[in-house]
Amino acid sequence: MLRRSRRWTARLVLRPPSLPHGHRSAGNDLSHRPARLRVEEDDPVAVRSLHEHGEAPLGRRDPQDPAAGRQVEAHRRQGRATPASGALDEDHDEGHRAGDDHHPHRHNQDFECPHLSKTHEIAATEADQGTRLDRFLAERIGGLSRSRVKALIEQGHATRDGEAVTEPAHAVRAGATYALSPPSPVPARPEAQAMALNILHEDRDLIVLDKPAGLVVHPAPGNADGTLVNGLLAHAGEELEGIGGEKRPGIVHRLDKDTSGIMVVAKTQAAHQALSEAFAARDLDxxxxxxxxxxxxxxxxxxxxxxxxxxxxxxxxxxxxxxxxxxxxxxxxxxxxxxxxxxxxxxxxxxxxxxxxxxxxxxxxxxxxxxxxxxxxxxxxxxxxxxxxxxxxxxxxxxxxxxxxxxxxxxxxxxxxxxxxxxxxxxxxxxxxxxxxxxxxxxxxxxx
Structure with missing residues (x-):
């Protein structure tokens, strides 16, 4: 009789302090932010839910993944956040909770060291023959969790002798050279980038616009800039009162990249709260x-x-x-x-x-x-x-x-x-x- 094993996930929950109007904290410095480590049971449904909202379970502890385990422990001792396992680069038109508007600083934190964004080439030996590719790369590179490596492989960032490999369970071949090229981390805060926007209505509280097909709503791995959020920062940056203590547009809902049509975006915290509640309650048409x-x-x-x-x-x-x-x-x-x-x-x-x-x-x-x-x-x-x-x-x-x-x-x-x-x-x-x-x-x- 097969028994389902129980795994546990270590998640570092960052609680940034509220910021005064207009204040912007510097870069990725998290030293001033209180953090606490919460360990939760790794439930597959919960993991899927995190992925759906642009998050991924951090530092998943797999009994068969000693590299990931060592990484979680090392980050815990050093008081640093564990590298994320990779968020889905996927847009959707599902209503968001207030305060959960997919700001990249909250949801796309890879916290990878600079050297982890370069290409890593590793020659497989006889001892590596038959090992799962994600496990092989995670152990040989170090500093990246196995789940993060798995996501990178699925996203097309791994090769064998120059040929793309997208299956994490691929059996390593002795003598082959494998490479992993993680993308550069998305900036913590999007930059303002001027672009043409089809504004249907705008007042001090909100913007209604007609999004063209091909435009990604917010920055994410693979779409670091040129997004709607970048354009809105350039269009109305000085008028934004601040969402969550920072001057940024409040994305209440999303459309897929290649879906066109009408969207509403909040300019104030109060508008973001009210619109988020309306979408959650389906009190709209x-x-x-x-x-x-x-x-x-x-x-x-x-x-x-x-x-x-x-x-x-x-x-x-x-x-x-x-x-x-x-x-x-x-x-x-x-x-x-x-x-x-x-x-x-x-x-x-x-x-x-x-x-x-x-x-x-x-x-x-x-x-x-x-x-x-x-x-x-x-x-x-x-x-x-x-x-x-x-x-x-x-x-x-x-x-x-x-x-x-x-x-x-x-x-x-x-x-x-x-x-x-x-x-x-x-x-x-x-x-x-x-x-x-x-x-x-x-x-x-x-x-x-």
Whole structure:
């Protein structure tokens, strides 16, 4: 009989003191901040939850990973934070808790020594033959936890004799040269970078804007700058009263990098608190336009299915079925999620334009729910796994246009909410961007 082992995670919880208006602490100096070490049971669901919110369990202690264990102990003795195991570089449109707006200083702290950001090349010996790659690299490099190394491998930062290796369980080959090239740490505080922003509304409390596809919302590994947060700092830096004691925009919700549409951003702590509570309570109106493969039956309805991390692909989300064992009846390993949809138009029985309304806000919710119903979004690089059979129903020219669309055809078209200070009801609407508009025009111009 197999028994599940119990592992424990050491997490260093930093409690920064409140800062006076306009004050900015220097760099990464944490010496003035009180810290306490909290050890918690390493529960897989809790770990997934941390990943979903841009965090990762720090210093995971694995009985089979002596390097990680030594690292946690060394950092504990020195009173330093343990290097993070790597946060997901993934945007989502899930409402945030107040004070949890994905500020990089809180969520993307790698705390790696400078030498750990350089490329490490290690020649494998006969004694290393067959060892898991993540364990081999963690032990030979030192200073990086095994979970951090695993994340770096999955993100494509490891090679064998110059060829990329993305499987942490890869068996090391004697005589081969392995290299690991960790990316440079993201700056603790984003820099202001001027960029064109499509501002729909702005007052002293908030900004409503139309985000273009291709723009990442906030800095993260792989997107250290050129993000919406960088642009907002340049646009309204002097007007920001401060979120959490620092002058920065309050990101209340996010859109995926390649999803376009309307977002609201807080400029004050009070607005951030009120908007965060509105998103958490779903006391707002959010609608999306989605171009999908096939024609939904019924033409309008509600999709209610829990969403959680995919069982084998950590970069994807999935509809999660109820657990058959190890939990209460009907329990799931995901979060409750509800999407309402209505078919606006359809073409050749092959493609449809849907208007979707979020009743909850989970990571990739619309994309996951529609793919689960066998109606994946046109162009979706994650959830469109093969050429849809419905594409054969389209004229060749149109089929090629839809199959070549370079991103998920999803646009946040409506956002309505109560103003956090005045209480007035605000509603904003946005037409799809040019690339999606051209595709819809091409569909509409074709005879059915």
């Amino acid at each position: 959010r609608e999306y336009l989605a171009l999908v493969w096939g024609v939904p039956n019924p033409s309008q309805g509600e999709i209610e299915a829990a969403i959680g991390r995919h069982a084998t692909d950590r970069k994807r989300m999935a509809v999660v079925e109820p657990r058959s064992r190890g939990g209460a009846a009907g329990a799931t390993s995901g979060k409750h999620a509800v999407t309402r949809y209505r078919t606006e138009a359809s073409w050749f029985g092959a493609a449809s334009l849907l208007r979707c309304k979020l009743m909850t806000g989970r990571t990739h919710q619309i994309r996951v729910h529609l793919a689960h119903r066998s109606h994946p979004l046109v162009g979706d690089p994650v959830y469109l796994r093969r050429i849809p059979a419905a594409s054969r129903l389209l004229p060749e020219e149109l089929r090629e246009s839809l199959l070549a669309f370079p991103r998920q055809a999803l646009h946040a078209t409506t956002l309505g909410f109560k103003h956090p200070v005045t209480g007035a009801m605000l509603t904003f609407r946005s037409d799809p961007p040019k690339d999606m508009e051209n595709l819809l025009a091409q569909l509409g111009a074709m005879p059915r």
